[in-house]
Amino acid sequence: MQKRKGKKHLHFGHYLGFVLVVVTLIVLGLIFFINLLPTQFLGLLAVILGIIDLIVIKLLLSKKNMVIVLGSIISIVLIIFMVLGINNELTTINFFKQFGFKSYKTDNYNVVVLSDSTYNEIKDLQNKTIGHILLKNNASLEESINKLKSVITNHFKEYADTSVLINELMEQNVDAIILKDIDLEMLAEEDEEDFAKLKIIYTIEIETKIKEIGKDVNILKEPFNIYISGLDTYGSITKASRSDVNMVVSVNPNTKNILLTSIPRDYYVPLHGINEYDKLTHAGIYGIEMSVGTIEDLLDTTLNYYVKVNFTTLINIVDALGGITVNSKYDFTTVDGYHFTKGENKLNGEEALSFSRERKAFQEGDRTRGENQELVLEAIINKAMSPGIIKSYDDVLKALNGNFITNLDDAKIREFIKKQIDDANGYQINSLSLNGTNAYETTYSYRRNPLYVMKPSIESVNNAKEQIAKVLK
Numbered sequence: 001m002q003k004r005k006g007k008k009h010l011h012f013g014h015y016l017g018f019v020l021v022v023v024t025l026i027v028l029g030l031i032f033f034i035n036l037l038p039t040q041f042l043g044l045l046a047v048i049l050g051i052i053d054l055i056v057i058k059l060l061l062s063k064k065n066m067v068i069v070l071g072s073i074i075s076i077v078l079i080i081f082m083v084l085g086i087n088n089e090l091t092t093i094n095f096f097k098q099f100g101f102k103s104y105k106t107d108n109y110n111v112v113v114l115s116d117s118t119y120n121e122i123k124d125l126q127n128k129t130i131g132h133i134l135l136k137n138n139a140s141l142e143e144s145i146n147k148l149k150s151v152i153t154n155h156f157k158e159y160a161d162t163s164v165l166i167n168e169l170m171e172q173n174v175d176a177i178i179l180k181d182i183d184l185e186m187l188a189e190e191d192e193e194d195f196a197k198l199k200i201i202y203t204i205e206i207e208t209k210i211k212e213i214g215k216d217v218n219i220l221k222e223p224f225n226i227y228i229s230g231l232d233t234y235g236s237i238t239k240a241s242r243s244d245v246n247m248v249v250s251v252n253p254n255t256k257n258i259l260l261t262s263i264p265r266d267y268y269v270p271l272h273g274i275n276e277y278d279k280l281t282h283a284g285i286y287g288i289e290m291s292v293g294t295i296e297d298l299l300d301t302t303l304n305y306y307v308k309v310n311f312t313t314l315i316n317i318v319d320a321l322g323g324i325t326v327n328s329k330y331d332f333t334t335v336d337g338y339h340f341t342k343g344e345n346k347l348n349g350e351e352a353l354s355f356s357r358e359r360k361a362f363q364e365g366d367r368t369r370g371e372n373q374e375l376v377l378e379a380i381i382n383k384a385m386s387p388g389i390i391k392s393y394d395d396v397l398k399a400l401n402g403n404f405i406t407n408l409d410d411a412k413i414r415e416f417i418k419k420q421i422d423d424a425n426g427y428q429i430n431s432l433s434l435n436g437t438n439a440y441e442t443t444y445s446y447r448r449n450p451l452y453v454m455k456p457s458i459e460s461v462n463n464a465k466e467q468i469a470k471v472l473k
Contacts, residue, residue: 013060013068016075020056023082024049030089034096035414052078088394095397099410104207105287106238108181109144111202114169119176122151122202128175129155131165144178144204163447166194176201182241182285186446207238211289214304214407219416223252223472224304226408228377229291230356231284231310237405241310243284243291244357245373248299250471251427253419259471260377260431261299261464262370267436268453269298271444278444279453285445288405298461301468308405314356315349316399317380321392323348324379329371332361352376366454367433374431381429432467435460 028046031037037045056078059071111130113119119128135142135158145156157174159165162183169177188195217224230245231237243265250259265281272283272293283291292303318324323346331342338354347355356376362368384396436454443451 013071016072017057017060020053020075020079023079023086024053027082027085027089030086030093034089034092036092036417038418091394091397095401096410096414098401098404099406099408099413104209104238105240106236107140107206107208107240109141109204109206110179110181110184110200111148111176112169112179112184112198112200113176114172115197115199119201124201125154125176126152127154129157130176130178131157131159131168131174132178133162133165134158134160140206140208141178144206147204161447166448170194170197181239190446190449190451208287210287210405212407213289213292214306215302216409217304219251219412220253220419223250223254225250225301225468225472227292227295227303227306229284229288229306229308230314231308233310234312237308237310237313237403240287241284242281244281246280246291246295247373247377248295248301248303248468250468252471253416256427257471258427258429259467260374260429261468262374262431262433263295263298264366264370264434264436264454266366266452266454267298267434268439268441268455269294272297274444276444277441279451282443282445298456299468300465301472305408306406307408309403311353313400313403314353316403317349317396318347318352319349320395320399321380321383324352324376324383326355326375326379328355328375330362330368332358334358335360365438367435370433371431374433378429378431385426432464434464
């Protein structure tokens, strides 16, 4: 009886040994495919795992029952850890699929009527007059009107801008108008009384391909700029909206220097290709291409790459990291009720968002907000580059999945990460914020009333140009 029992254990040892070897090969194969580890590290890992597998297999093939039990326990533990590792590797592969993805932006065009009108659904506007802004150079609006024409028959009238359009509806010169989500959001902020007089009866969603922008470089050897655009929205990252955060990250891989340049959202600048003045935040309404071109004009530099995120992205990343610690320069309370003290503050995702968005609590408003956004970004970078990232690795990648858009190629970012692992020397991070003077001006995107803007300080802009150029050298 004892002999047959031993034979049974021998077969079980063979089975566990085979599974262990297969799982090990899968782990190493996926690491090789992901291509983040330098060759010498991958080779060392393969040798270490190979030695461990040989030792465990020797235990499993022992003739002593106690040794076989020990080998079985060790092999099962190793297999469990490797399966978890395979799961993380698959998450990594899925994450890198987002890099360099030629994505699209989403615009919602709303058919809007007066709230006290008898029009409640789109068929009520049959043979009625609908106003819209000029179709010139506005392919997505034209597409939305064509879709509308397939639903009902209407008369259409063009107007120069949204302000005239809204006034025409208020004066009942048209039965309805077409407005984008962002137009309604701006009206709600600037004129609550007029906004309350409107209602949406139909919405058309239009997807537009993002144009290829930027200038590709060898990021392992050449300095480069990344533009970070933080949209003032939750949910879908493809939705076109205002850019609440505008930050240029200048990276020099040779000198190990990073410069964070924050530009106030209300900076009063000429929009690229239009040459009419508007808030920088409004450039985001017209797509990432407009924001990139406008900032390149302002700072006289090239933005090689961009990363577009929104409120949801920030909340998810900070929570996945287990929170971040920022060193606030001020003691303040935000409009949504969060209180932060001067010195260190441990923030979760919602708190980090509130910390980044507040401006009314500060005398210098947008400038201080930009500085706080830099503090949050620096805290995220430091936390992500710390050994603790191993514990949060899977959560961070899942938090980012589907919550950002970038034109940075996955192969380039893999090589960049591999180089940092091989080098092991950290980056020196510095930051600066552009400044200006407060004013009220009409803007290209909203002509109904003058809006608060910040007129750029020429000295501040020139200093930013010099500092960026210095890093890029």
